[in-house]
Amino acid sequence: MPRGLGAAGQRTPDVVLAVDIGGTTVKGSVFVDGAEATAERVAPTCEGSSSSLDTVLAVLSTLDQSARSLGHEPTAIGAASPGFVDTRAGVVRGAVNLGWTELPLGSILATRFGVPAAVDHDARTAARAEMALRPDLRDFIFIPLGTGVSAAVVTAGEMVVGAHGQAGELGHMPVVPLGRACSCGELGCLEAYASASAVLTRYLTAGGSAGSAADVSRLVGEDRLADQVWSEAVQALAKAVVTLTAVLDTEEFIIGGGLAASGPILLDPLRRAVAEMLGWRSAPVISASRAGPRAGVLGAALLGRSAHLSSAHDDPGEQ
């Protein structure tokens, strides 16, 4: 839904190339003055260090060409990345699912495309999109359930980034003693039970047949194996919600990522499990992401916009 295209008069419009880098796909779109100007591009994220970066660069090149074909010179890039992201330095310190370590993504993108590039943690980026849609949110935690599991924690209206900018790795909360192996090398992490990829892998490994976690969710109530895998995911997630509510007194948990598409199949039993474990206090609201699968791209657009604004004094945005 393009809005304000060409309506900026003399002013150079904000033209942001926004990418949401996931463990499964890289998604991107062009935003002009905050409004989406193209259809979303989606490419499968490849395995290994150089190839997943190649996918990101290829998606951005396509977006760059799309923007130019619409008559717009890009002014900034916003990128949401999984893993440990040092947003001030623009460096992805570590993203296990992508094979990235100490990748200076911000400067790589800025050099390649000649515009300022801002990089942030995927969950924090998506949470900013939720905050833009609901300015009332003050004490909430956004939990995207995709290839991995992470979290963006907001307390008293402030995003928690942590001592080293590494906050949000909820996926590595220990939930099952000596449980399933996680990509981080530990056993029994939340991510090994409640991520979309864990739900699918566990179902397939146990002998089930499905193409995605969404397929597994549709079998809940009909297939005993699906029921078990799903219930263990819900219980693991409920432990996380209960723990964080107890410690942070969180008002609302917003569930996003691929698994959130399952809607009430996920949220209803999660609400029940959390309420059961929280007999001693009021349970938090548990809701589905408003921005949905687009939260990362929309947040990346906000990120790119702020990168453009903050660089406007140093750089006119033209190359």
Add this chain to the structure above:
Amino acid sequence: MPRGLGAAGQRTPDVVLAVDIGGTTVKGSVFVDGAEATAERVAPTCEGSSSSLDTVLAVLSTLDQSARSLGHEPTAIGAASPGFVDTRAGVVRGAVNLGWTELPLGSILATRFGVPAAVDHDARTAARAEMALRPDLRDFIFIPLGTGVSAAVVTAGEMVVGAHGQAGELGHMPVVPLGRACSCGELGCLEAYASASAVLTRYLTAGGSAGSAADVSRLVGEDRLADQVWSEAVQALAKAVVTLTAVLDTEEFIIGGGLAASGPILLDPLRRAVAEMLGWRSAPVISASRAGPRAGVLGAALLGRSAHLSSAHDDPGEQ
């Protein structure tokens, strides 16, 4: 160590009656211009609603008399309470270990003693004492292990109070599925394994003989039963530290409360367990409280001082 006593010249000194209300004891002292002016008073907290409040009132009466016998008119009260404390309203919303529900402690104390009275959560109060001793602390979590287990979370230098002022109930993090019954009515909470009272009760129930959790800690390495109870407490606590580090990227965990007196018997295995579970990132610093068993009283003195300062415009502090 009285300091500045009578040195204030014309100015009325701050005379704070500070109490730290615990599940086992109520401790209190008088502070004049921030320096402790009396020896600490300690009284056993009684069971049930009215009697634990009676103990608090009795300790404060003794402190009030002590202050007056030194020639000082009290100017404020600071009180640290366990449970859910709404510090703005001065109300203890619920403290299971004390049998308190919706107790307007602030107004009860202010009315009884005729001075402003501030009430806050015990862990947050103690954490303020730690911050006063170490102004470098920015991203840390203070965990007192006493009759219960709670936490004070500080991120980017700000104390997290939560959506309803109820942050900090770490004791009710679920750590053992269908585990031991907790005072909150749930099963398998951290508090049922890692509080000083849980350590003692579990040891006694299993057939051991000890008078306190400290006694149990001294048997570690010599007594198989003590080893087991202690190791389960450490593992449960390590899960909490790992979870909070993953989510909040906490720089340091400061362990306080009665169990912290065990020192390296607790901290060494805790550091090892946390480092083992955090192979995927750097482990946080784990240290013992600097203020030690006095953190609550020292924090309550700071609390009372700020109550006096904030009421100074409305009330000259004389009755």
